[in-house]
Amino acid sequence: MSQTLPISVTVNGKAVEKSVEPRLLLADFIRHEVGLTGTHVGCEHGVCGACTILFDGKPVRSCIMLAVQANGHEITTVEGLAASEDNMHPIQNAFWEAHGLQCGFCTPGILMTLVPFLEENKDPSEAEVREAISGNLCRCTGYQHIVDATLLAAKKLNEVAE
Amino acid sequence: MKPAPFEYHAPTSLEAALELKAQHGDDGKPLAGGQSLIPAMNFRVAQPSVLIDLNHVPELRHINKPNGAVHIGSMTLQSTAEHDALVAEHTPLLYEAIPNIAHPQIRNRGTVGGSLAHADPASELPVVALALGAKFRAQSAKAERWIEAKDFFAGLFATTLQPDEILTEIAFPTKTPRTGYCFTEVARRHGDYAMAGLAAIVELDANQTISAAKLVYLNVGDGPVDAASAAASLIGKAPDAPAFKEAGRIASQEDMSPYGNVHATPEYQRHLSAVLTERALAKASEGAKAAK
Ligand code: FES
Ligand code: FES
Numbered sequence: 161m162s163q164t165l166p167i168s169v170t171v172n173g174k175a176v177e178k179s180v181e182p183r184l185l186l187a188d189f190i191r192h193e194v195g196l197t198g199t200h201v202g203c204e205h206g207v208c209g210a211c212t213i214l215f216d217g218k219p220v221r222s223c224i225m226l227a228v229q230a231n232g233h234e235i236t237t238v239e240g241l242a243a244s245e246d247n248m249h250p251i252q253n254a255f256w257e258a259h260g261l262q263c264g265f266c267t268p269g270i271l272m273t274l275v276p277f278l279e280e281n282k283d284p285s286e287a288e289v290r291e292a293i294s295g296n297l298c299r300c301t302g303y304q305h306i307v308d309a310t311l312l313a314a315k316k317l318n319e320v321a322e
Numbered sequence: 323m324k325p326a327p328f329e330y331h332a333p334t335s336l337e338a339a340l341e342l343k344a345q346h347g348d349d350g351k352p353l354a355g356g357q358s359l360i361p362a363m364n365f366r367v368a369q370p371s372v373l374i375d376l377n378h379v380p381e382l383r384h385i386n387k388p389n390g391a392v393h394i395g396s397m398t399l400q401s402t403a404e405h406d407a408l409v410a411e412h413t414p415l416l417y418e419a420i421p422n423i424a425h426p427q428i429r430n431r432g433t434v435g436g437s438l439a440h441a442d443p444a445s446e447l448p449v450v451a452l453a454l455g456a457k458f459r460a461q462s463a464k465a466e467r468w469i470e471a472k473d474f475f476a477g478l479f480a481t482t483l484q485p486d487e488i489l490t491e492i493a494f495p496t497k498t499p500r501t502g503y504c505f506t507e508v509a510r511r512h513g514d515y516a517m518a519g520l521a522a523i524v525e526l527d528a529n530q531t532i533s534a535a536k537l538v539y540l541n542v543g544d545g546p547v548d549a550a551s552a553a554a555s556l557i558g559k560a561p562d563a564p565a566f567k568e569a570g571r572i573a574s575q576e577d578m579s580p581y582g583n584v585h586a587t588p589e590y591q592r593h594l595s596a597v598l599t600e601r602a603l604a605k606a607s608e609g610a611k612a613a614k
Binding site: 162163165181182183184185188204205206209212215218219220221223224225226228229273277290291292294295 | 356
């Protein structure tokens, strides 16, 4: 019988308590145990960035962390961004308006990478945006519209702040 | 589930961690940031039977400067060191190198000690540690010792840490007078494994000639590659373009034997290493002139 451990994780502000095998990856915990399938898994070895979430407010790849390591920590997934179904986060609106996605597979990881980036960089240059998303692979867009959407998001966020 | 089953321990003190390491030896794999180990476990290339998660050991996370060196606890996050004032002020080479380690998402989990103990020849920190002559503190339940960087790396993904030892701290010597530093690398995509790169250190004497030099390269051998003959060729010379070019030639043709990889042939790695040597030496020399 394999070992299971009780863990308690705050997911998008709600406490979640489960018993898990130590080898369960955090990405699989989020998708299969918590049922939040917005966090995507592409490569499952830390290369594509699709599984990026916020761990205590910082972007990390959830496919190369164990769920047991999130015990006592706070995580935010893409589902935690919008205030409600018809009130999206400014960055989500910007991606919608500027066609920052096509198939959308990479989008959750890109959003979770960019939210903290834009908090720290109010007025990023195109080069800075490209560097910020260098750890996220997109097979569809050619990145140009992602960059456009990010610059638009920066503008929107500044407007909200004013 | 991707990784094979293992027994999981999350000790909350160094004493408990060392006890577990003594008990499990080579079977007990320390889990630091997991940014290399967990991918390997997902592929089942690595199947440790026991994981000793060091993330809850408070003694292993610190940065301080007791005397002549910046001491960094092995479990300090790379992103913490990246934004640390002591690191920025006293160890400019380390400060310049850290942003080259993978992507921000990785540096938010990856640790300074984890990367060094993993000893990937393509990684940045081993090169910096060897160039600076850093010291590694290895502790076991019974004893502790300090290992010189040149004695720490033991080939591909190998170190001289013993089965009952854990790397607990690394001491990076602080910058010295009239000395300049440069870290540079080239990757196909920002944050990917570099095809070539190096750490260069240049010391000038009162007459502005080179009195000491160090050149250490990544991804062109079984570990960080110390180009000793290239560095020796610089001694006594003026810091000028012909001297840098000659050092680049010696380093790339005589001091290294790159294997090549999917992104670059061995010849291309030599070419990049030579060009980067010239740039790094020029920048380090400027730094040395400006340094008091
Ligand atoms: S699924 Fe995690 S980085 Fe690709
Ligand atoms: S939109 Fe399809 S992968 Fe990015």
